[in-house]
Amino acid sequence: MSNLAEAKEPNPEFTRKVVESGGKTVNLCFQCGTCTGSCPSGRQTAFRIRKVVRRAQLGFEEDVLPSDDLWLCTTCFTCYERCPRGVEIVDIVMALRNMAVKKGYMAEPHRKIAELVSKTGHLVTLREEDKALRAKLGLEPVPPTVLSDAKALEEVKKIAVLCGFDKLIIPGAK
Template identity: 55%
Template sequence: MSNVKIPDPAFAQSIIDAGGKTLDLCYQCGTCTGSCPSGRTTAFRTRQLIRKAQLGLKDDILPSEDLWMCTTCYSCVERCPRDVEIVDIIILMRNMAVAKGYMAEDHKKVGRSLLKTGATVPMADNIRQLRVSMGLSADPPTTVGDAKAMADFRKIMEKTGFDKLIGGQ
């Protein structure tokens, strides 16, 4: 089996057309990789992902776990000498991956928590008690504590098919 990667300029252009106009500005200095807390504990390399995007290596990027390793902390964006909008580009590529049915399992889990409880991080009892002790309602007036907002939110998840994508049904 050949290991030759086939560049797809149309894929790189689709990222630029979708809003990633700074993709071409990257000159591969590696400052982003050196700034990335996620890369310290995983094999994820920001510079490499951006290079693959420039080359249009769609089949390397869209199904890959690397695409989901970024925590969107923006350390790389703050330090990039070329003002590449790295996080925006990663999010654009995640949207493209999701449209093809790819999503990291951990992200699906977060989505399922949101669908079930209205929050990505479920409310803990001690937080509820703290809120009450401060004269607040036990649950915040968001999807967590507002039944109508939660029903509306679930409807949106259903209509967009997001619930099925994350295995919420």
């Protein structure tokens, strides 16, 4: 994102959508930068949460929704706890992500995890070595979740289809 973006005209209509989608405190931000200074993800990357909030506040939809930055937040809530203005930053990130996904933007690692949830009911798969370790610890090799309940898994899959989750995250899903 270039600094030229800051010279564009604000778009209050998009800001209103952010507020209505869950980012209701976005207009409280006064750009102090405490969030960016606290962000563990920003220490490792070029991600600057202050800029994301600013762009949402100004309604710069095209700068914020397709941006990879949106997916670099780990939702650790450090910034949320430290913001002196009480800006619910993670709620803003979530609102923006929801809007981004509806427009077809989603970081591939997030999409893959969402697909796993839809297909298996879990964020991570159960590997053979996990089963062996569970057995060694005296546990059932397969935990008593949807992994060992075919009917429950079918229900999870059905919910994913009925609520449109599949369509959002799996290419070609109906």
